[in-house]
Amino acid sequence: MTHLSVNLNKIGLLRNSRGRDYPNMVAMAQRTLELGAFGVTIHPRPDQRHATYQDAHDLKALLKRFPGTELNVEGFPDAQFLEVVLAVEPDQCTLVPDDPNQLTSDHGWNLSRDQDALRPVIAKLKDKGIRVALFMDPEPDNMVLAKEIGADRVELYTEAYANAFGTERFAEVLEMYQVAAQAALDAGLEVNAGHDLDLENVQALCDQGRIMEVSIGHALTAEALDLGWDNVVKAYLAKLS
Ligand SMILES: CC(=O)[C@@H](O)[C@H](O)COP(=O)(O)O
């Protein structure tokens, strides 16, 4: 079984677009956990256009009421991000090599370049009892170094996987991800995965039992619209008839 951590960034994006607290992120997190999800994820960026740093504090307070569930906070480890994460103490922190103005995450860490910067950051987080995952491209050769610099897990960046789904390249790309996941397991790491996973493509990735956790947000939110839209339009029509 693979754990599902629901990424609430798009709830934050919708909320922030109107300057009111609706939809409310904590309420959506509570519904998510009550439905049986293993955890929730947020990825606060420096401009806080999606999740905010305050959301990290608010979600931590909520999750204390749901034993056995986990808060995962993702992001680039700049000073502000680290201050928040060290104060909030989420169960897991996923370090992502985002530029400040990046539209969305689009690559994993270059560990041969960034290892010296990452080592002390990982050590500081682990001193606080926070599990650390590194956002990584599916490159088997990098997994030993990820372990060596202190990571507990890697999160495989799955955009390439999602893009290949339903194409003739799919078997080859799936195999590339399975080989990378196995290399991480062989190095003593646990394996998460995320980015552009959805209801159609998630199962094939997780079927072989190597993926411990997936975090899913963008498609999950769009799928919630797809699956719920008709009911809500009908409810308005009924009110107005
Ligand atoms: C690391 C990763 O892939 C996710 O955190 C993703 O970046 C979040 O989604 P948004 O970029 O849509 O906020």
Ligand SMILES: NCC(=O)COP(=O)(O)O
């Ligand atoms: N770590 C990936 C994540 O949290 C969600 O990514 P996406 O489903 O929004 O693409």
